Amino acid sequence: MKYDVMIIGAGVVGCAAARELSRYSLKIGVLEKEEDVCCGTSKANSGIVHAGFDAESGTLKAELNVEGNRILGELSRELDFPFYRNGSLVLCFREEDRPKLTELLRRGQTNGVKELRIIEKEELQKLEPMVSDEAVAALYAPDGGIVCPFGMTIALAENACQNGADFFFDKAVTNIEHTGRETGMGRYRIRAGEDVFEADYVVNAAGVYADVFHNMVSETKIHITPRRGSYCLLDKSRPSLVSHTVFQLPGAYGKGVLVTPTVHGNLMVGPTALDVEEKEGTNTTREELKELTQKAKKSIPGLPMNQVITSFAGLRAHEDGGEFIIGEVLDAKGFIDCAGIESPGLTSAPAIGKKVARLIAGQLHLTERKDFVPERKGILNPAMLKETDRSRLIQERPAYGTIVCRCEMITEGEIIDAINRPLGAKSLDGVKRRTRAGMGRCQSGFCSPRVMEILSRERKVPMEEITKSGGDSGVITGRNKDRL
């Protein structure tokens, strides 16, 4: 199969690139090794929209962070995914660390972050009453925000799909050959097991694997270290104990962890930072979880860690240079890297997508299609409807009256929508990331048999074939007594 652009990786960067490229008359493909979009780094991160004071001025990280932050508001409205500017705070615990706080302030101002200021203890306590008494001051960034990383990635993917991009799942790229090297052209042959694809452009958005693909076509090698971050997710509480994203100023105790509300009203703490060699090493360890609790309590001493409902780990793609690598590879025409996308990668992703699209469209002298559809409608959340509208909906579509996930109050109607929409859910985790069914305090104990039934019915596959997350992650292994 021949494509104008083949994107490797359906994480947030790959999907943002696909969506922005689909503004142009291009044949776009996306190859993903997992069974769904948003299965790697994009699914296990802080879900933070950084204001942009962290990255060193003049870097791509700084530029794309600030731009990403700026465009996310409109993007979230266009693509109907949850994003809030809850504001972020960087806590300073020692008077002697104040210069570091001032440095962050200046850096943020240079980077173009708006309304950034240092607040004193009294105002801090008022803004965030649960914050530690030991915090003497904080950097306050009202533009900091939180986003649902699944919601955002899925929205970008669905919109790209709507605009004609082809997504291929369970297609792990095994080899890339620069067939146009001799002629100085952008021509690539991409193998994914048995399948062979041809493309003029390759967008390398492969997360922790981006070095592998880059190094297949370039003599200038790059190296990515998976940097593991573990997180704990806490149950919802009314009202939320913490309303801002609370960072810690790096200090004697190390880099610190953040405590933040999620867009759905949970609290999350994390991440730890541990360099690992294994590109699939998303296991948690006892030590990391312990470290997490200790550090989080430094910011919020009253954090109810007995309310933890799940813990998980994600891998940031840390390139040795510590900077985003975005652009055409010098010795491989048409091969566009999006490598080393660690924090603030989620925030920057929309801007990265635009940068990649501008680069390709510029080289090909393309103008935007008139029939590009910028809007995408998310899965209808009946809980957001007025009561009369909700009743009418149930009358018309009774599945919206049946609650399947009792913790998150998710209806059968939402789950059916998640399965049957473009790039729909195929597994329990796919349903979970799209609807939150199974993401609540019982962690799918009650709803998983029901969700399996619905998946089996809607997708017309037997129960035995329903997986947690594709591949060999089957949920059941057979019928009772079948081996007796």
Add this chain to the structure above:
Amino acid sequence: METYDIVVIGGGPAGLAAALSAKRKGVSRIIILERDRELGGILNQCIHNGFGLHTFQEELTGPEYAARFAAEVKREGIAFLLDTMVTDISPDKIVTAMNSREGLFHISAKAVILAMGCRERPRGALNIPGYRPAGIYSAGTAQRLVNIEGYMPGREVVILGSGDIGLIMARRMTLEGAKVKVVAELMPYSGGLKRNIVQCLEDYKIPLKLSHTVVDIQGKERVRGVTLAKVDQDRNPIPGTEETYSCDTLLLSCGLVPENELSRGIGVFMNPVTSGPVVNGRFQTSVAGVFACGNVLHVHDLVDFVSQEAAGAGESAAEYVLCGCSFKKEGADFQVKAQGGVRYTVPSSICSDGVRQQQTIRFRVGDVYKNHFIAVYLNGKRLIHKKRQIMAPGEMEELNFDMNWLSPYPDGGEIIVTLEEA
């Protein structure tokens, strides 16, 4: 908006027994709202026997036990709605619920009985490190898959936690053709009933490893192995004691948590020890006219005691409704306090009303106690001193308190339930 005298939230054993007793006390308009497809709650998946020895003096399976109550509810003409989820209860007892037939609707209630049951503690709440593959189930989820749907969740099983559901599932999985390799328990004693240890593990030669926990889960897509380690007195794993079991399934039976999200929404006071509402001797919560019973109040071992307790809650709710939403003859209040090895008591307070002769006080102990006395003091005076050969956290204790003892104290006071050495 429809109005009912009593709205019962949950049609499991507690809700059914509460509704029945309220009806028999003379309340006519009662409705049970049940979120599942049938009445009976979790009993429907408990197909083993051992239910009803106290209530019916015979041994029934869970579904049989539930069916008897459900049949009575139908015979009494008590209304019920299935597949119906209650989404909110306001402090003035407007119940908001929804289902696919009626849509979203409201019911105004004079009294509400909370009987929502409990849920299992998930893996995340246990902070078990490792990967997050398929093949990790709470024991109750596995029980539903096997007993209701007829599916095997796995072939080679390790179980963490020796709660009753875990023990029952060790036997069930074995009978259905799986190999249960080991049951690990973090505590130095089992959290389940002695009879279940004997009948579900020992009879099948399944080893029980006390003071052990899971320190790692292997397998990226499906569980491939589980590593156990011995723990020290502070429940920290002891390095060097790790043992890896190859398996495709890890079942978790590590405690149950009352499902009180609705209760918190009403604003009832909660007991941090039980995670259930604080109730008085009438099973009334801190909000007048709101009652609680069964596993939503505190987790039980035996359904017979759930039924007994729920019948008490139903009677009280009936009395409340029939007295014009109040209680007659309110006497003095006595706080009931748990001390010295007693973790909590239900109720947390009692009050003489001149009607009831006896008050049952239920409690759990925090450790294994051999040859200890249960002692009850009323305003400093010891009234009960009862020797027990063995008490364990996994077995709920109960004692009967004679209400006549309260009469010398018109100003109320304090009742202390404690353990004393022999």
